[in-house]
Amino acid sequence: xKKKFLCCLLAGAMVFSMTACxxxxxxxxxAGIAAASKDMAENMSLEELVKAAQxxxxxxxxxxxxxxxxxxxxxxxxxxxAEEYGIKGECYNESGQDLYTKLTTELEANSKETADVALLQxxxxxxxxxxxxxxxxxxxxxxxxxxxxDEDKSTLVCxxxxxxxxxxxxxxxxxxxxxxxxxEPEYKGKIFMKDISKESVNKxxxxxxxxxxxxxxxxxxxxEFYGKDITLDEDCKNAGYQxxxxxxxxxxxxxxxxxxxxxxxxxxxxxxxxxVYSKLRDDSVKQENxxxxxxxxxxxxxxxxxxxxxxxxxxxNTDRPYTARLFIxxxxxxxxxxxxxQTKAADIxxxxxxxxxxxxxxxxxxxxxxxxxVKEDTNYLSEAYANGILDFITYSTSK
Numbered sequence: 001x002k003k004k005f006l007c008c009l010l011a012g013a014m015v016f017s018m019t020a021c022x023x024x025x026x027x028x029x030x031a032g033i034a035a036a037s038k039d040m041a042e043n044m045s046l047e048e049l050v051k052a053a054q055x056x057x058x059x060x061x062x063x064x065x066x067x068x069x070x071x072x073x074x075x076x077x078x079x080x081x082a083e084e085y086g087i088k089g090e091c092y093n094e095s096g097q098d099l100y101t102k103l104t105t106e107l108e109a110n111s112k113e114t115a116d117v118a119l120l121q122x123x124x125x126x127x128x129x130x131x132x133x134x135x136x137x138x139x140x141x142x143x144x145x146x147x148x149x150d151e152d153k154s155t156l157v158c159x160x161x162x163x164x165x166x167x168x169x170x171x172x173x174x175x176x177x178x179x180x181x182x183x184e185p186e187y188k189g190k191i192f193m194k195d196i197s198k199e200s201v202n203k204x205x206x207x208x209x210x211x212x213x214x215x216x217x218x219x220x221x222x223x224e225f226y227g228k229d230i231t232l233d234e235d236c237k238n239a240g241y242q243x244x245x246x247x248x249x250x251x252x253x254x255x256x257x258x259x260x261x262x263x264x265x266x267x268x269x270x271x272x273x274x275x276v277y278s279k280l281r282d283d284s285v286k287q288e289n290x291x292x293x294x295x296x297x298x299x300x301x302x303x304x305x306x307x308x309x310x311x312x313x314x315x316x317n318t319d320r321p322y323t324a325r326l327f328i329x330x331x332x333x334x335x336x337x338x339x340x341x342q343t344k345a346a347d348i349x350x351x352x353x354x355x356x357x358x359x360x361x362x363x364x365x366x367x368x369x370x371x372x373x374v375k376e377d378t379n380y381l382s383e384a385y386a387n388g389i390l391d392f393i394t395y396s397t398s399k
Contacts, residue, residue: 041325046143050085052322057087065089065323068103068115070096073340080339081330087323096122096200100129107135107315116318117327119158120311122200123378124385131155136313141329144354148332152353158312158331159341160351162369163205164277164305165293171269176293178225178301182272183246192260193274195253196393205306206393207384208374210240214303218243221302241392248396258282265289274305278349294372306374
């Protein structure tokens, strides 16, 4: 994001800025410009927004429209965006804490070389490192707002990913009937997931198990499986903590979901992965050897995996505010979403928050997954991390 001249639609904002300064307010003009941009954009027709974005792009010294994202697939969406509106952009691809570190460092320094729009995973990092400092602005495109559920609007969700319990069905392997099976000695070394030190959403999943909702579900599942009420260790506050204590020593960490999926399909019957569903599309994965637990005739008691949102946000101090809004709109439309995330029939496992965009054949819809997976809860995660859940997870893993 570089120093640029905004289009003439913002001229009124400068008047507002000078008036504020005349009243003794400290204002360099940027706050007035941003406020005017937001007010004007809210009342624009789509045609007017397109024109304003194109004016930004053609302005002298317009610089580069930049999107930060944990997935390189956004490059495909930017190419489609350029074809649709004649506006070019670039994507910086990084994941996890590294993406947040780069972005927050640039924003704290008021760097002009940073993102205009960002796709962001990990509800906890998003809340504590960006939203809490008001670095981002939540824009809901008015042209499609009725197609997005309220729960996905408070912080705009572009799409969801899911990580599922998937097992090798060879050698007479039996279905998973209850998640407490995975804590039994017979599963020692047979459960595979990406290293939690390299995948923060995996830590969020484990933390989410200690929430009131899922600790209650786990207590009920325990009684169903063992025929008695759960007994908690002294340092386990609820059934979620107890599950983590028993589950983590059985887990073997891998370097990435793709490698785990390939090795799982080549491995022994009964081995289980907790991995991104979309990795099953890889040519190296023998899908016939794998069964998705959620697709069993009876799903496992309690949960079949977890899911997490990918937030789509405008950087608050962007000097391409109309382009940013137009790109957010485009990525939330069927054309924009499909250009990046449904480019072929095998592109399963990515679910738009736009209810008009359906999953590919052979996949399930978003409501199906929301009903059987652990979903990130931003408010609870903040509480859990403040209460030391990460130390508990780390300690349990070491055992």
